[in-house]
C-alpha cells in the first residue's frame with residue numbers, strides 16, 4: 001500500500017471484501033456479485049456517515065446493475081461542491097475497474113480523459129489488479145474518486161474553473 | 175464555378191470593347207488577370223478518383239496500385255491482390271489507429287471496420303491524420319470521410335460506440351461475426367483485429383471478444399510518456415492472451431519516481447505513434463499476405479533506439495475461461511498440426527532440388543518437438559528479456575488487507591440489499 005495516505009488506507013481496510021469473480025455477462029454469478037457489491041456499498045456508506053465523512057450517493061440506474069449514477073461532493077473552504085457521478089460496469093469487470101465519470105467537469109482539468117473519466121494515479125491500477133476480485137465499486141470510490149476529489153477540487157476552485165452554485169449566499173446544505 | 179468565371183470573363187471582354195478610351199485598358203487587363211487566376215484555382219480543386227475493378231500491375235501514373243503490385247513482380251509477395259479479400263477491424267481511431275487505417279487504405283485492403291466513440295479535438299492535432307476542420311466530428315465519421323477519398327475501393331464500416339459497455343460489446347461481437355463481405359470465409363467475418371486503444375480496460379475487452387470468437391488479433395500501445403511503444407500478436411490458445419500475464423511494457427529507462435505527472439494524464443508524440451502504427455501494419459501485411467516473419471512481440475524504446483522481441487506461451491492458469499477453452503482446442507489439434515507440418519517439410523524437400531530453400535514463411539508452423547508446450551508464461555518477470563517489464567502485478571498475490579468481513583452469503587436477497595442502500599442514500603447526511 002505504498003503511495004496512499006493513512007486515511008485512505010485505514011478506510012479501505014474497513015470496507016468488506018468481495019469474493020465472487022463475475023462480470024455482467026455471467027448470469028447468476030453476476031447476481032451474486034451484485035449482492036456483494038451492495039453489501040460493501042452499504043457498509044462503506046454507513047461508515048462514512050458515522051465518521052461524519054459522508055461524500056457520495058450511488059445507485060444502480062438499471063435492473064441489471066450495469067450502469068450506476070449518483071452524486072459526489074467535496075467541501076473546500078466550508079463550501080460544498082457537488083457533482084454528478086456516473087459509470088458503467090465494464091464487460092471485463094472485475095478484472096478491470098469501472099471508469100468513474102464526472103461529466104460536469106469534462107474539459108475543465110487535464111487530470112481527466114475525454115468524456116469526464118477521471119485520471120487515476122499510478123497506484124490505483126496495480127492495487128486493483130492485485131486484489132481482483134476482492135475489490136468492488138466501494139473500493140473504486142474509496143481508492144479512485146476520493147483522492148481525486150481531494151487533489152483536484154481545491155485546484156479547480158482556486159483557479160476559478162468551478163464556482164460554488166450560490167456563490168455569495170450561505171450554503172444551508174452543508 | 176469554372177464556367178461561371180468564364181462567363182464573367184466574356185462579359186468583361188465585351189464591356190472592354192464598348193469603351194474606346196485606351197486609358198481604361200490597363201485596368202481591364204488587371205481585372206482579367208485576377209479572374210484568370212481564379213479559373214485556374216477552380217480547375218485544380220479536389221479530384222476524386224473512381225473505383226478500380228481489378229488491381230493492375232501496369233506501371234502508369236494513373237494506377238494507384240502499381241507500386242504495390244511491384245512487390246509481387248519482385249517476388250516479395252506471392253499474390254498481392256489477395257489483399258482485397260481481407261477485412262481488418264481497427265479498434266480505436268486515435269494516434270495509432272487512424273494512421274494504421276490510412277496505411278491499410280492506401281494498401282487497398284478489402285474492408286475496414288472502424289470503432290471509436292470519441293470526437294476529433296484540437297488537442298489531437300499533435301498527432302497525424304485528423305485535420306483542424308474535422309474538429310467536432312466523430313473520429314469514425316472523420317476517418318471515413320478522409321479514407322474513402324484516398325481510396326474509394328475500400329469498403330468502410332464505422333461503429334461509433336464504446337466497446338467496454340455491455341451493449342457496445344454485443345454490437346462489437348456481432349460486427350466481427352458478420353460474414354456478408356466474404357461469405358465463404360472460415361471462422362469470423364474478419365481476418366484480423368487491430369487493437370489501437372489507449373487503455374488497459376479496452377484492451378481487456380478486445381481480448382475477451384477475440385478469445386470468445388477464436389479470432390487472431392494484434393495489440394499495440396504507446397506509453398503515457400510517449401517515448402516507448404510495442405506491438406504484439408495474439409492467437410487464442412496458441413500464444414499468451416492479454417489476460418494470461420500482466421501486460422508487458424517497454425521500460426523507457428526513465429525512473430518512474432522522477433516522472434512528473436502533475437497536471438497531465440498522458441503525453442503523445444506523432445513520431446512514436448507513427449512508428450508504432452508502421453510496425454503494426456507491417457506485421458499485419460506480413461500476416462495477411464504471408465511474407466517474411468510475423469513478429470509475436472516487438473517493443474520500441476525511443477530513448478535508446480532499442481527494439482526488444484519475445485514470445486509468450488499461454489498460461490494454463492489464465493483467469494480468462496475462453497482462453498482456457500482455446501488452449502484446450504489447440505492441444506487437441508496438435509496431431510493435425512504435426513501432420514500438416516510434415517507434409518510441408520516433405521514438399522519443400524522435393525522442391526528444394528530446383529530452387530534454394532527460402533526462409534520459413536509460416537510463422538505458425540513450428541518444427542515438431544516436445545518443447546511445444548514446454549515454456550509457459552507464468553507472469554514472473556525473471557524470464558523477461560532486458561528492457562521489458564510487466565505493467566501490472568498478477569492477481570494471485572493479494573496484498574494482505576486485514577479484512578473486516580467478507581460479503582459473500584448466497585442467502586442474501588438482492589432487492590432487500592438494494593432497498594437498504596436506497597434507505598441509506600435517502601437519509602440526510
Ligand SMILES: [Zn+2]
Nearest residue numbers: 415418492497
Ligand atoms: Zn489467457
